[in-house]
Amino acid sequence: MALVLTDIRDGVATLTLNNPDERNTLTAPMVAEIIAAMDAFEADENVGALVVTGAAPAFCAGANLGNLSEATGESLGGIYEGFLRIARSPLPTLAAINGAAVGAGANLALGCDVRIIADEARIDTRFLDLGIHPGGGHTWMLRRIAGPQTAMAAVVFGQILDGKECERVGLAFRSVPRDELADVAQAFAARAASAPRALAITTKATIYAMADVDNHPDAVARELEPQLWSTQQPWFSERMAALKAKIAAKKAAKQS
Secondary structure (H helix, E strand, O other), rough: OOOOOEEEEEEEEEEEEHHHHHHHOOOOOHHHHHHHHHHHHHOOOOOOOEEEEOOOOEEEEOEEOHHHHHHHHHHHHHHHHHHHHHHHOOOOOEEEEOOOOOOOOHHHOOOOOEEEEEEOOEEOOHHHOOOOOOOOOOOHHHHHHHHHHHHHHHHHHOEEEEEHHHHOOOOEHHHHOOHHHHHHHHHHHHHHHOOOOHHHHOOOOOHHHHHHOOOHHHHHHHHHHHHHHHHOHHHHHHHHHHHHHHHHHHHHHHHH
């Protein structure tokens, strides 16, 4: 049985963790399939965005490392690669959180650019409950996305956040009914995939590069080169021509 299912529709690649009996926990074989799927998606010029989800009932219930007391930096790093490979992707990425995202599963969701979550789903860091320090950049991602108070509440105070709470504190962009999640995620990602692929990838890179910019003039300067580059691409003239034609058609319709 494939531990990762893949699908491409309307420029959107969907990667589904597929070990529901084990609640989609990350294992070395699953990580290998994630890496292979990501390599294939990024090599495919027809893929403009990525959705990551899990086979019901869970999104990803963490990492399956066996005896953690015998873990090494190397063994932990091997499992981390399951979510770090997705976090490093230049493609726009969306986590469709359909069920529990626990520990490393929370990292998988946090490593995506945007999260849409089912109302009944939850993010549960659980590290301290298990007597283990968070890893994989968990605290950094939580603090960067939702601020220090939410990071403390989730990690140290053990608060489990359902879909509505995730939306309220900014961990998820939107919370939706579970039966609508797949369609909402597909439509959401398709909007990114409809942009020229190179433009979406470059714009994502610019957004993340802004983390070290602390004033408006520097931000203007940072955007100038890629903006000028985009105006020289064939898609710019094509889209401007289409827009002008659409405006002209509307104007003619009003005058007739």
